Amino acid sequence: MDIVLITTIIASLFLVIGAAEPLSARLRLPYTVILALIGILIGSGAIFFLRTELTDALNPVAEAILALPIRSNVFLYVFLPTLLFQATLGMNLRRMLDDWVPIIVLAVVAVVVATLSVGYALSWVSTLPLAACLLVGAIVSTTDPSAVVSIFRSISAPRRLSRIIEGESLLNDAAAIALFGLFMGFVMIGVPDPRLGEALAQFPVLIAGGVLTGWFAARLAIWIMALFSAHELALISVSVALPYLAYIGAEQMVGASGVIAVVAAGLTLNLAGPGRLPPQSWINLREIWDLLAHWAGALIFILAALLIPRLLEDVRISDFALIGVVVIAAIAARAMILFGLLPLLTLLRISPVVERPYRSAILWGGLRGAVTLALALAVTESTRVPLEVKRVVGILATGFTLFTLLVQGSTLRSVIKRLGLDRLSPIDEAMSRQVVAVALQTVREDVARTTEDYALTHDVVRSEAKVFGERLDNAVKTAEDSDHILDRDRITLGLIALAGFERDTILQKVRERTISARMAEQILLDADRLIEGARVGGRSGYQRAARRSVAYGRSLRLAVVLHARFGLASVLVRMTADRFERLLSQRLILRDLDDFIDGRIRRIHGRRVADLLQELLSRRIEMVETGLDGLRLQYPGYAEELERRFIRRTALRLEEREYASMREDGLIGAEVFTTLMQDLTKRRAEAEHRPSLDISLKRLELVRQFPLFADLDDKAVRRLNRALKFRYVSPDDIIVRKETLMKSVFFIASGAVELESTGQTWRLGRGEMFGQVAILMKNARRAEVRAIAPTTLLVLDIARFRALLEKSTALQEAVKDSCKKRGIDPETLLGDVKKTA
Template sequence: MDIILITTIIASLFLVIGAAEPLSARLRLPFTVILAALGMLIGSAAIFFLRTNITDALNPVAEAILALPIRSNVFLYVFLPTLLFQATLGMNLRRMLDDWVPIIVLAVVAVIVATLSVGYALSWASALPLAACLLIGSIISTTDPSAVVSIFRSISAPRRLSRIIEGESLLNDAAAIALFGLFMGYVMIGVPDPELGSALAQFPVLIGGGALTGWLAARVGLWIMALFSAHELAMISVSVALPYLAYIGAEQMVGASGVIAVVAAGLTLNLAGPGRLPPESWVNLREIWDLLAHWAGALIFILAALLIPRLLEDVRASDFILIGVVIIAAVAARAVMLFGLLPLLTMLKLSPLIERPYRTAILWGGLRGAVTLALAMAVTESTRVPLEVKRLVGILATGFTLFTLLVQGSTLRAVIGWLKLDRLSPIDEAMSRQVVAVALQTVREDVARTNEDYALTHDVVRSEALRFGERLDDAVKAAEESEDILDRDRITLGLIALAGFERDTILQKVRERTISARMAEQTLLDADRLIEGARVGGRSGYQRAARRSAAYHRTLRLAVAIHSRFGLSGPLVRMTADRFERLLAQRLILRDLGTFIDGRIRRIHGRRVAELLQELLSRRIEMVETGLDGLRLQYPGYAEELERRFIRRTALRLEEREYAAMREDGLIGAEVFTTLMQDLARRRGALEDRPSLDISLKRLELVKQFPLFEGLDEAAIRRLNRALKFRYVSPDDIIVRKEAPVRNVYFIASGAVELESAGQTWRLGRGEMFGQVAILTKNARRAEVRAITPTTLLVLDIVRFRALLEKSVGLQNAVRESGEKRGIDPEILLGDVQKTA
């Protein structure tokens, strides 16, 4: 075909794609439905003009459209990797990991159930072999991700529910294509009735091989992109190559699932990219992939729709019965998942509660699309598949896709309206009133400043101020006097607003470069959890999310255990450094929230709600300060280096602001400004690397460096080294209980502990000891000691401690200091030792 003609047709299709979006908004139909309708219209028109004698002028165009080289491998190897890769880059993966159980169950189990349901129903209703029926089931078992995402955005579904459905709609593509590959192989080699167990046994191999291939490809790609970090276009070019090489490598070299490889590569880059690549480059990379995916998704849909008239040319009356069987079986399988499995997962506390109206919307919103048509084309193009099987695969897949698009897609908004999902809940209505009131207050303040700056006419300003004030008073009154809002709901609304402001503050600090890109993702994740916790659980949900943001996670405890047992310190070093920087970022953000409570929330919800929110904020600040104190005691030098880094980043931000102001005022030219900004970028890049943290412990060297053991000779130190025992404790572990007898003295090698006695609290860090007072004072009030960070202790029994105390001047001085802190005469402690000796 002439390249000029092909280029003209493709360019014209882009015009169609451009017109489809506003048409979709006007007709209130999903974008994919409009694309499919336009594609079928173009394909039908081409066939019509070729087969009629109305005019021959359009025959060359019609022939060119029908002769376009549209094959299944174009969809699977060109468009599909782009769609899958962009979808994974756009996901909030850390939040999805919170709900990985329902996502995996829906993505994998739902696909298998739909494949079996459709396969066995067709086997009962037709003369097709079971392998061919299962092949058809795998083809139609996957939903279209873009349609599902747009549906849930249109009905403002809860964020957690949207994440689950988005994750399921993405990953079920991978599961369906993996099953398709299995059953396609059985059909091509002529196995009519495959053993289902052996077929599904290959499923994990396809998934595991694809996941490993994608992960390795992403790690290599990320390493190359980090080398090119100063060249943004080079990094983006590498990212474009990554999904295609992962897909082809998995399919052609490993024999695994290329779709799984692309998903794994995208997930890996999503998780590791923000911390390894410059923030501006990462944002630009995401934006370019959004555009590529928009074009790829539209083209794959419209090109697939062009083929629908041809796929349905050989349809027979009896085929409509089989299409009905497929529709009933597929809808029934999805209903079993939504109304059977999901409630079971909710009972087991593995999935959030999904209300029945939402499940009904999900059921009716299970649209099929381009992936289904592409897989059907792959079957019809194969020369090793029997003709009748190819005919039925094309007709059944196409018929079912048309049913979902034209029937379900066109009536979806009506179903949503019937379910009343397009209406705001009472608390959402209250929130909208609050937003309006707060926004209008801000607008009034800004307008007042504008009037002063421009010295506008007094009478005009006064009349407009009165008019605006009336609207503002109405909005504030509606927010304050709404009778359907309980006090509990007011607190919830205040917490949601507070968490939302916290998220906005984080984004502002990221733009100002005060918070690093590495920490931005984690702090934004914490803010999202606070918002969702407040929406779902009110005050208690907010507090749980706040405790989680400051707590030691299970992964950090696992890293401590790995370091303790195997001596591998890499994971612990990275996670400890992350926690340190994260707490510093949280403290910076939390200090701005009190002003928001007093300035905004108090005016909307009153003094009592504002005071309660201030109390909750104070508790959060205390948790963060406790965590920082523990880390400072554990690694004092490292804490100082991080704070220096923060000050330098702030200074660079202020320096950049000054240069920009000078450039706007014309004090410096473009060349000077560019040079200064390049120097700033170089210095800022150097600050992206955190200072190193050394947590390795070598016991003998540690004992020699302990200030408490000064004055001991080499032989005594070696005997002490043999007598000391290491003990590792996790945060919040109780080391010494008040009611338990003390038989050991503990020296803190790393970490920090909190000692509580007689209503007083002390915090001890690296190089200090505890337990000596209870041992040396017969009637001493025993203290309770708990770890506040991962802590390494050197433990010495009573007998050896007393013997060591007689020989070490440094240890005697430390005993004196500890006695003074506790209000005990130091001479009594040392005198008791002398008597014992």
Template sequence: MDIILVTTIIASLFVVIGLAEPLAARLRLPFSVILAVVGILIGASAIFLLRTDLTDALNPMAAAILGLPIRSNVFLYVFLPTLLFQATLGMNLRRMVDDWVPILVLAVVAVVVATVSIGYALFWFSAIPLAACLLIGAIVSTTDPSAVVSIFRSISAPRRLARIIEGESLLNDAAAIALFGLFMGYVMLGIPDPELGSALAQFPMLIAGGALVGWLGARVAVWVMALFARHELAQQSISVALPYLAYIVAEQSVGASGVIAVVAAGLTLNLTAPGRLPPQALTNLRELWDVLAHWAGALIFILAALLIPRLLEEVRLEDFFLIAVVVIAAILSRAVILFGLLPLLTAAKLSPMVERPYRVAILWGGLRGAVTLALALAVTESVRVPDDIQRIVGILATGFTLFTLLAQGTTLRWIIGRLGLDQLSPIDHALSRQVIAVALQTVREDVAQTTENYDLNRDIVRSEAKRFGERLETAVKTAEEATDILDRDRIALGLIALAGHERDTILARVRERTISARMADLVLSDADRLIEGARTQGRSGYQRAARRSVAYGRTFRAAAVLHGRYGVSGPLARMTADRFEMLLSQRLILRDLGTFIDGRIRRIHGRRVAELLHDLLARRIEGIETALEGLRLQYPGYAEELERRFIRRTALRLEEREYTLMREDGLFGAEVYTALMQELTTRRMAAEGRPGLDLAVRRGALIEQFPLFTDLEDAALKRLSRSLKTRYVDIGDVVLHKDSPASSVFFIASGAVELESAGQTWRLGRGEMFGQMAILTNRVRRVDVRAIAPTTLLVLDEDRFRRLLERSAALRDAVWASAEKRGIDPVDLVAGDGKI
């Protein structure tokens, strides 16, 4: 084929892609629907031109269009890895983890249910072998929810809901293609009725093998990219190679799922790259992949649509009945998941509440597209698949895809409108009127100042001021009518605005490089939880999310167990260092929010709401300061090193700003500026390094600060440091239960605990101990001990405690004082030699 003709066609397709996006926005239709319609029209026109006698002038162009090397391998090996990899790079994975249950249900369980339902429905209503029916079910079970996600974003649907649908779109392709490969093998081997249980048993191995290949590939890629920190184009080139190599190795060498390998590679890069690559390099890399994915997504749709007229050439009347069977089975199977299983998960508190209108929109928005057509094309190209199965697979997959695009896609926005999802709630509507009134008042003040500064014509100023005053008067009047907003709703709206401004501030600090990209993911996830908590549960949801942001998570506790029981300190040291930096970053952000409350929020929601938000903000700052103080006591000097690092970053940012300003003022040329920026980049990379955290050494320094151990010699302190074990407990965790056996004594390194016995409570803080009375009185414990703050405990077993008691007079005095305070006769206290 003439290369000039092919180049002309490809360039023309890019023109079509460029025109299709604004056209889709103008017609209020999904972008994929416009591309599919245009592709169908191009393919049908090419076939018509070749078969008509009207003209032969366009025959070369038509033949070139129909002769394009469009094969299933082009879609699966070129376009699909690009789309999947970019989707993983753009996701907030830490927030995805919060919703992993509904994501997996929609992405994996729904695909399996749809495959089985469609397969058996076709088997019952046709003479097609079961293996081929299940193959068709796998082909059409993959959905493309991008249309409903884009509409949800445009109507301000809950972010969590859009995130769940995005997670589904990422993983359901992987699940469907893995099932496709499984049943494709049965069809090619001529096994008409495979045993479904044994077939699905191979599914986990395909996923596990692909995940391992993707993880290893991404780890190697990140390591190499980190070596090329100064060469951004080299990093981008390696990132482009990663998904394709992972896909090919998994498919051709390991025999696993290439799609899973690409997803695993993208997830690994997303999680590990922020800590290894410069923030700007990571931002540019994601922008590159956004452009590549946009082109790949558009080309895969339009090229697949070119094939539709060809795939439907042999359609028969009875095929329309089977297409209807596929449509009904697909919709019913998805409805079972959305209206049956998902509410059960919500009742079990494993999934967020998804309101019925949103579930209806998700059901109708389950469009099929290029992936379905690509898989069908792979079947029609295989010489090992019988001709009759090739024909029926191509027709059913293509017919079903056309139904979803032309019937569901064109009516999706209308359905959403009928469900009322595109309307503001009464609260938001009332709030918008108040916002308009406040904004217009600010605009009037600024315009008045501008007219004075520029000495404009007074007649024109008075005329425009009159018109503007009428609009402002109307806005104020309608805002005064919006008095039906309850205080709790105003508080919730104020908290949403505050958390949103917090998120914007984080992004600004990341751009300034005051906060590292690694920490940005953590604090942005916390800000998103604050927004969703306030939106769904008001003040209580916001406070719950705020407490979670400073609490010790499950992974932290697991790392503490590894350190305390098995001596594996690496994970705990890394997580503790992350916690230090996260708390410092949060403190930096929160101290800037007071001005926003006094400005925007006070003017919109009033003084009472502003004061309440100030109070909530003060509590958050207090909680962060308490958590930081506990870490400082536990690891003296480490927080200071992180603060020095922050100061160095700030100084470098200010230095870069000054160089840029002087360059713009023409004080020196491009050569000098380039040399200065290269030297600045070198120093910035050095400043990005985080100081190491030695848990064992820091624990020894912490022990020296205990007043109880002041009279011990250095050798005794070292032995004690080796004997003590560290235990971390979160707020509300029970440390000791009443009537439990007495075997250990606990020293509070940081935090606080509450002891409860016989209806009485008392609290102990840093530097104090508990658990010793039950040991020394030879009685079972009579108290429940619960942490009232994130607490670090040093635990000493009974034998070592008794030996320590014999050596330390300060410890004996503390035990004596504690006994008298609790009303215990010191005569009842027994040490190792029978006396205190």
């Protein structure tokens, strides 16, 4: 084929892609539906001009269009990795984990159920063997990511609904393609009735192999990209190679799912990339991938749609009945999962609640597209598949795809509207009014400064100010309308606005490099949870999200147990260092929120709401400070190292700003600026390195390092080591309850505790003890002691403690100090102890 003609056709397709988007907006149809229609028209037109006798002038173009090398492998190896990889890069993974149960159910269980439902339904009404019917079921059971994601984003669906749909569409390709491979093998070797148990047993191998392949490929790519961090184009080039090598490696070398490998690689890069790559390079990488995915998604739809006229050439009247069976069986299987299994899982508290309107939208939003057509094309290309099976599979897959695109896709917007998912809730409407009022107030202040700076004509300023002032007064009056917004809703609105500003502040700090991009991912997740918590649960929802943001998660508690029981320290070191940096970053952000409450919230919602928000903010700051105090007591000095690192990064940011200003003012030339920036980049890389944290505990050395036992000889230390018992305590666990009779003294080897007694609170850290006063006074303990960090305690019984107290001067001094803090005469107490001894 003439290369000039091919180039012309491809360039023309890009013109079509450019025209399709404004056309879809004008016709109010999904972008992918417009692309599919254009592709069908082009393919039908090419066939028409080749067969008509009206003219031969367009025959070369028609032949070139129909001769384009459109094969199933082109879709699966060229376009699909791009679409999947970009979608994973754009995901909010940590938020998606909140709905991982419904996503997995829809991505795996629903695919299996749809495959079986369609397969057995076809076997009952057609003469096809069961293996071929199940093959059709596998082909039509996958929702297409390029169709689903683009449509749900274009109609501004609720965020949670979009997350569930995107997660399902990404992961169900792997399940469907794995089933397709299994049943395709049975059809080619002529097995009419496959054993489903053996087929489904290969699932875990395909998925696990794909996950491991994708993870390894991504980790290797991240390591290479980190080496190239100073060369942005090289870094982006490595990212382009990653999904293709992961897909090919999994499919051809490992024998696993290439789709899962690409998704795993994208998820790994999404999680690890922001912390290992320069922030601006990461932003540019994401933008490049957005463009590549836009082109790939559009081309895959147009090229796949070109095949539809050819696949439907041999359609018969009876085939329409079979298409109807496939449509009914597929929708029924999906409805059974959405309205049967998911509510049951919710009832069993396995899955979060998925509201009924959401489930209805998911049911109608299960669109098929290029992936389904590509799998059908793979069947028609095979020489080992019987001709009748080829014909029926191609027609049924194509007919079902057309139904989902033209019927479901074109009506999805109206279904969303009918379900009420396109309307703002009363809270959202009130919040939009608040945003307008706040924005107009800010604009008025900026316009006033501008008129003063430029000395504009007084009459013009006054006339425009009057018009603008009326608009602002109306907006503020609407925002303050008490008839429409209850006090409870005002508080909710204020909390949503506060959490939104917190999120914007985090992004600003990341751009300024005050907070690392790696840490920003975690605290941005906290901000998103605050927004959703306030939106759903008001004040209580916000407070729950706030407590969760500073609490010790299950993974950290598990790391503490692994370290305590098995000595595995690496995971705990990393997670503890992350917690240190996360709390410091949160404290930095929270201290910037006061001005927002006083400057904006107070003007819109009044003093009472602003004061309440200040109180909630103070509680959050107190929780963060408590967490930091616990870590400081547990690892003294480490917080200071992190704070020094923050100061160094801030200084480097300010230094960079000064160099840029001098360059813009012409004070330094390009050569000097480049040299300065290279040196700055080198120092910034050093400042980004986080100091190491030592959490190792060696029992005998630990006892020797206790200041309380400093004056004991080696023999006494070894004897004490044998007498001491280790006890591991998780954060928030109660160590000593009020009115409990003390039988032991506790020495803090690591961690921190909070002691509360008679309205007073003390915090104790590494090297300190508690319980000694109650034992020496022989009375019930009237204090409660709880851990505020993962804590390791050395426990000594009463008799050994009294014996040790007689021998250790350092221990006697420590007891005196603790008595003085509690207003007890230490000499009298210690004198009573000596008499008793």
